[in-house]
Amino acid sequence: MSILNTNIIYPLLLIMSTGKRSFEGLGRIIKKTGKTIKKKLMLASNSFSLSHKIAQRMFEKSKILTLAIDDTLIQKIYSQFMIGSGRFFDIKIYRKIVAYRLISSVLTDGRYAIPIGCGFLFDKELLTGNEIVKSKIDFVKEFILLAQRLFPEKEIHVAADGLFASVEFLKWCLDNKIEADLRMHSNRKVEYKGQLYKLNEIKRMRLGRGWMARSIRVKWHDLDLSITAEKRIDKHNKQTIVFIVSTYKGRPNQHVSAYKRRWPIEKKYRTTKQFLGLEECFSTELETQENHVAAVFLAYAITQLEMKLRNHDTPEDAIRALKHKNLDFLMNRFCRLDAIFGDINA
8 A cells, every 4th residue: 555645746846846835836846837736735634644644654663652732823924815814923023913823733753753733723803603613722632632543552642832731631631641741831820738839939949059850749720730840051051940740740850851852843833934835825715725734744744754764864954855856756756655664664
């Protein structure tokens, strides 16, 4: 059975492109019209189905996998008429922008990361009250259950930032015996040794010289949780304390290491925006936007595969190497991956 097929023309063109990744821009690579390229764009479900197969083969020998989850804004500065887009506050530039708010997940073994799902989070102002719209927690639960279906025999660990550290989600993780590490704000009040404290007020969490991390057990809204304080020192020797909330008991270094395994999803967003055109679909149709995002993430999965096959250090190295190939070469190489998966697992 083939792992991929001829429908991967669109993600391969995303990798090959050196200009804007509009339909017209991608069409110029193979001397086709933008309308022809749009027809090559798979449904999002089909793109993710191929990504899932890549993940299953790449990680079949891994015992533990991390499901990293995060959101980002996909800026759409050229149009305010894209269905589903809204005005969201961008914390990087401290102002509102017209964008889609995207939530997504990757499975990683610590070295490679394969996207397995995504969805749009809509601005409440755009809703009429009749739509069935998923919340960020709805998506997170779906991503976790999907990862468990893809890898029923493996241990799946969850890592996410403070956006997802809600009572609802932590309770769901505890009820379903899911190990998760998430960022928590320092002003959260927890019960420690029978008293209520803000996290930054607990003396045990103050890290003196020689201490890089400490963990304690607390109650938060009647949930039994672990809290880890981690000391971080930047290149200017400035120290900050980060708090991590966990649904399981572990050593401080375990929680710190587990939370750091969310880094691959940050890397995925950066690479797909800068090198694969995540923000460069100009269609006003929501379904087309969703299909484009899924194709970009499939392209990223292909770069992860190329990293493993050719021992590249970064996905950017893999992209640069693939850009020197023509489309026929890439189609022949990636349309039937069964033969080369043997080399991956050797």
